[in-house]
Amino acid sequence: MAPKRRAAPRKKPLQRRSREMVEVLVDATTRVLLKDGYEACTTNRVAEVAGVSIGSVYQYFPNKESLVVAVMERHQAQLQAAMVERLSQLGDADLSTAVHAMMGAMLEVQRLQPRLHRVLLEQVPRIGALRRLHELNNEYAPMIEAWLEAHRGELGITSPSVAAYVLIGAVEGVLQRVLMEKPGWLELGLLQEHLTRLVLSYLAPTASASRWPSAPS
Amino acid sequence: MAPKRRAAPRKKPLQRRSREMVEVLVDATTRVLLKDGYEACTTNRVAEVAGVSIGSVYQYFPNKESLVVAVMERHQAQLQAAMVERLSQLGDADLSTAVHAMMGAMLEVQRLQPRLHRVLLEQVPRIGALRRLHELNNEYAPMIEAWLEAHRGELGITSPSVAAYVLIGAVEGVLQRVLMEKPGWLELGLLQEHLTRLVLSYLAPTASASRWPSAPS
Amino acid sequence: MAPKRRAAPRKKPLQRRSREMVEVLVDATTRVLLKDGYEACTTNRVAEVAGVSIGSVYQYFPNKESLVVAVMERHQAQLQAAMVERLSQLGDADLSTAVHAMMGAMLEVQRLQPRLHRVLLEQVPRIGALRRLHELNNEYAPMIEAWLEAHRGELGITSPSVAAYVLIGAVEGVLQRVLMEKPGWLELGLLQEHLTRLVLSYLAPTASASRWPSAPS
Amino acid sequence: MAPKRRAAPRKKPLQRRSREMVEVLVDATTRVLLKDGYEACTTNRVAEVAGVSIGSVYQYFPNKESLVVAVMERHQAQLQAAMVERLSQLGDADLSTAVHAMMGAMLEVQRLQPRLHRVLLEQVPRIGALRRLHELNNEYAPMIEAWLEAHRGELGITSPSVAAYVLIGAVEGVLQRVLMEKPGWLELGLLQEHLTRLVLSYLAPTASASRWPSAPS
DNA sequence: CATGAATGAGACTTCATTCAT
DNA sequence: TATGAATGAAGTCTCATTCAT
Numbered sequence: 001m002a003p004k005r006r007a008a009p010r011k012k013p014l015q016r017r018s019r020e021m022v023e024v025l026v027d028a029t030t031r032v033l034l035k036d037g038y039e040a041c042t043t044n045r046v047a048e049v050a051g052v053s054i055g056s057v058y059q060y061f062p063n064k065e066s067l068v069v070a071v072m073e074r075h076q077a078q079l080q081a082a083m084v085e086r087l088s089q090l091g092d093a094d095l096s097t098a099v100h101a102m103m104g105a106m107l108e109v110q111r112l113q114p115r116l117h118r119v120l121l122e123q124v125p126r127i128g129a130l131r132r133l134h135e136l137n138n139e140y141a142p143m144i145e146a147w148l149e150a151h152r153g154e155l156g157i158t159s160p161s162v163a164a165y166v167l168i169g170a171v172e173g174v175l176q177r178v179l180m181e182k183p184g185w186l187e188l189g190l191l192q193e194h195l196t197r198l199v200l201s202y203l204a205p206t207a208s209a210s211r212w213p214s215a216p217s
Numbered sequence: 218m219a220p221k222r223r224a225a226p227r228k229k230p231l232q233r234r235s236r237e238m239v240e241v242l243v244d245a246t247t248r249v250l251l252k253d254g255y256e257a258c259t260t261n262r263v264a265e266v267a268g269v270s271i272g273s274v275y276q277y278f279p280n281k282e283s284l285v286v287a288v289m290e291r292h293q294a295q296l297q298a299a300m301v302e303r304l305s306q307l308g309d310a311d312l313s314t315a316v317h318a319m320m321g322a323m324l325e326v327q328r329l330q331p332r333l334h335r336v337l338l339e340q341v342p343r344i345g346a347l348r349r350l351h352e353l354n355n356e357y358a359p360m361i362e363a364w365l366e367a368h369r370g371e372l373g374i375t376s377p378s379v380a381a382y383v384l385i386g387a388v389e390g391v392l393q394r395v396l397m398e399k400p401g402w403l404e405l406g407l408l409q410e411h412l413t414r415l416v417l418s419y420l421a422p423t424a425s426a427s428r429w430p431s432a433p434s
Numbered sequence: 435m436a437p438k439r440r441a442a443p444r445k446k447p448l449q450r451r452s453r454e455m456v457e458v459l460v461d462a463t464t465r466v467l468l469k470d471g472y473e474a475c476t477t478n479r480v481a482e483v484a485g486v487s488i489g490s491v492y493q494y495f496p497n498k499e500s501l502v503v504a505v506m507e508r509h510q511a512q513l514q515a516a517m518v519e520r521l522s523q524l525g526d527a528d529l530s531t532a533v534h535a536m537m538g539a540m541l542e543v544q545r546l547q548p549r550l551h552r553v554l555l556e557q558v559p560r561i562g563a564l565r566r567l568h569e570l571n572n573e574y575a576p577m578i579e580a581w582l583e584a585h586r587g588e589l590g591i592t593s594p595s596v597a598a599y600v601l602i603g604a605v606e607g608v609l610q611r612v613l614m615e616k617p618g619w620l621e622l623g624l625l626q627e628h629l630t631r632l633v634l635s636y637l638a639p640t641a642s643a644s645r646w647p648s649a650p651s
Numbered sequence: 652m653a654p655k656r657r658a659a660p661r662k663k664p665l666q667r668r669s670r671e672m673v674e675v676l677v678d679a680t681t682r683v684l685l686k687d688g689y690e691a692c693t694t695n696r697v698a699e700v701a702g703v704s705i706g707s708v709y710q711y712f713p714n715k716e717s718l719v720v721a722v723m724e725r726h727q728a729q730l731q732a733a734m735v736e737r738l739s740q741l742g743d744a745d746l747s748t749a750v751h752a753m754m755g756a757m758l759e760v761q762r763l764q765p766r767l768h769r770v771l772l773e774q775v776p777r778i779g780a781l782r783r784l785h786e787l788n789n790e791y792a793p794m795i796e797a798w799l800e801a802h803r804g805e806l807g808i809t810s811p812s813v814a815a816y817v818l819i820g821a822v823e824g825v826l827q828r829v830l831m832e833k834p835g836w837l838e839l840g841l842l843q844e845h846l847t848r849l850v851l852s853y854l855a856p857t858a859s860a861s862r863w864p865s866a867p868s
Numbered sequence: 869c870a871t872g873a874a875t876g877a878g879a880c881t882t883c884a885t886t887c888a889t
Numbered sequence: 890t891a892t893g894a895a896t897g898a899a900g901t902c903t904c905a906t907t908c909a910t
Contacts, residue, residue, distance in 0.1 A: 166411050169390045173394075175386075177385070177390075195383075205425040205426035208418065209422035
């Protein structure tokens with residue numbers, strides 16, 4: 001720990017070779033994170049795993065944190081893309097079908113790289129770096145909000161933005177808990193059913209009441 | 218960061234003086250955590266802030282992590298106690314009133330030491346010991362479960378344990394999000410209303426439908 | 435003295451600069467050992483004396499002990515080389531001349547770096563690595579053994595290997611004692627005479643009896 | 652490592668209780684030395700094993716080193732006593748018988764507490780503390796010297812003091828080597844035979860020549 | 869005298885970062 | 890631009906020793 005931190009990103013990877021280098025480094029960081037955890041994820045180790053000199057790392061990343069941030073951003077972008085794709089296939093299904101599909105999408109997405117997701121959530125000190133995970137989560141928000149707005153008629157809600165906010169928190173909370181403690185449940189239809197009920201009841205108790213006279217099995 | 222960790226437990230604080238020392242150290246750790254964050258929370262700094270020699274720290278805590286764990290445990294115990302107290306005052310209110318009261322309790326509890334709570338959630342790497350925060354959360358579970366069991370008749374659920382699991386995750390998720398991004402909302406009745414709706418609709422869509430013909434404002 | 439030992443070897447000094455660094459560090463360790471003793475021979479002190487940063491020390495040596503071991507190995511190698519050279523000049527002198535010459539060689543060798551030799555013998559806890567001094571001593575054994583084997587005819591011994599073992603122990607014992615308590619004697623011919631008698635009598639009492647009708651002065 | 656060293660012995664154990672305390676502490680130190688080695692032999696550990704408070708240790712011993720020195724002195728005294736007893740039984744045997752008996756005595760003595768002897772030799776940094784082992788060795792010297800003086804007539808030596816010096820060094824050297832590397836040999840008559848030859852040949856080549864026309868088996 | 873909590877200098881070691889080549 | 894040797898601040902933890910009780 002010799003010099004002070006620099007926040008400024010060092011260089012834009014414009015050249016193709018540069019882009020490749022960045023890719024290689026983010027890969028290596030991911031690998032180390034998965035294999036050895038955050039504590040053991042030192043810049044020298046990343047360089048070694050990447051098969052690159054430590055100097056080159058600093059050519060493209062201003063500091064250690066930025067490496068992890070890059071991993072997070074790439075991961076998040078993948079989730080984002082997957083979500084967008086799935087949601088766009090929704091078409092104009094009826095409310096309960098749509099919600100059910102969305103929950104399915106979130107579960108599926110959650111299964112994309114569960115171990116990485118978990119390491120990021122669990123081990124990475126949230127300071128700076130990980131606050132982003134939440135911020136990035138917010139990128140779902142407008143999509144959800146828009147959808148709620150569009151279906152306002154069928155829903156018993158007044159503020160789509162608050163509803164979106166609450167729902168995202170709720171679903172993420174459940175998913176996080178499951179990911180940490182019962183990863184196996186991610187595979188089960190049961191969870192999808194429960195999440196659907198959670199969301200649907202919140203949005204339209206009446207519709208929900210008709211779907212589950214009592215409750216999901 | 219030189220030597221490896223020792224698991225060896227230290228003296229148990231039996232004497233009065235010892236207990237005081239432990240208290241002082243946990244206080245100091247809390248203070249440092251709040252003022253400087255987890256990264257800057259070094260054993261030397263804690264000792265300094267506690268006005269105690271570094272040796273005394275290691276007399277009672279085997280390593281840095283255990284200090285933070287102690288802070289977490291104390292914090293958690295406080296929340297726990299506050300929750301128990303509030304829930305025990307519930308009596309036999311009707312369903313929607315009861316849920317509303319519970320959400321109020323959770324919000325209130327969340328306000329006990331919001332900054333500490335936030336630091337613990339945000340910054341402390343969950344590695345090993347710190348997974349505890351979630352484990353400790355599980356201590357709510359039996360209480361909630363029991364309550365659901367007792368009110369089964371009025372509820373449209375089949376498995377109180379799954380319902381409890383989902384609800385705890387959902388509510389914690391919302392609260393966490395709010396705490397991180399909109400701490401101000403903790404003060405608002407609006408949030409309580411929304412959480413109540415979230416929970417109540419999930420548990421008994423019909424009851425919810427009658428309470429909110431449309432939605433909370 | 436904080437963390438536990440790591441066995442992990444460090445970089446092998448392949449580059450020229452590296453080799454120089456290692457050299458510098460071993461020199462510095464020797465210097466500190468001589469000037470301040472083993473207790474005061476801390477890694478920081480070595481780095482300081484070497485005019486090098488502490489980090490560089492750990493680039494090449496995994497821990498404090500390995501520094502001292504390196505000093506010992508270098509020292510031992512020097513003695514070894516000196517002995518080999520001297521013994522090879524022995525030619526086919528007669529028995530008593532040969533033994534006399536050998537003892538001279540050992541004394542000479544002992545005088546190469548008597549202060550270092552003494553510090554190593556006296557202060558370095560033999561723990562683990564430092565048992566090596568004795569092990570390395572064993573490297574003389576085969577040479578002595580071979581010589582005894584070659585001269586078996588003139589000698590009154592049956593087992594060259596046992597004889598070699600005993601003689602090495604005996605001569606080392608005397609030399610050590612002298613080095614510790616009467617370093618001045620190393621310069622005297624008297625000692626050489628006595629050692630010669632010790633060895634020669636053991637090997638061939640008759641020859642000895644003719645050489646010393648009574649005893650060395 | 653807070654205060655500086657004091658060399659002054661703290662108090663003479665005049666009272667019986669005091670003497671017992673000292674005994675208990677030396678015992679404990681010995682036990683720790685044997686069980687855990689010198690590195691792990693901390694003052695606190697000694698106190699614990701002795702079942703005594705650390706404060707009490709410092710009531711009787713000015714510092715850590717003095718504890719180890721006490722162990723060494725007691726051990727040495729035991730060896731000494733054993734040697735004196737055995738040598739006094741020598742009567743006026745003839746030369747070669749006497750030497751043979753002496754060697755037997757030394758071997759026997761060496762077997763009294765070989766593990767302790769070895770730990771003291773191997774692990775204890777010789778600084779200050781262990782130089783004593785050699786000094787104490789010197790206590791044999793006068794006895795040996797006197798004996799040589801008494802038998803001067805039969806011996807081919809001129810200086811009993813030098814001869815004693817050399818012989819003690821030689822025999823100690825062999826014994827040390829054996830103790831370290833081949834402890835099993837201590838039990839064998841072979842070693843006694845070789846040592847006898849070593850000493851006897853040195854003292855009186857002629858006598859030796861008649862005893863071993865060739866060599867010990 | 870005994871106790872043992874407290875002390876604190878200082879040991880060893882790591883690792884983010886720089887910079888000469 | 891790539892390299893990787895070098896840096897050194899800073900961290901964790903130990904343990905001989907003291908001193909208030």
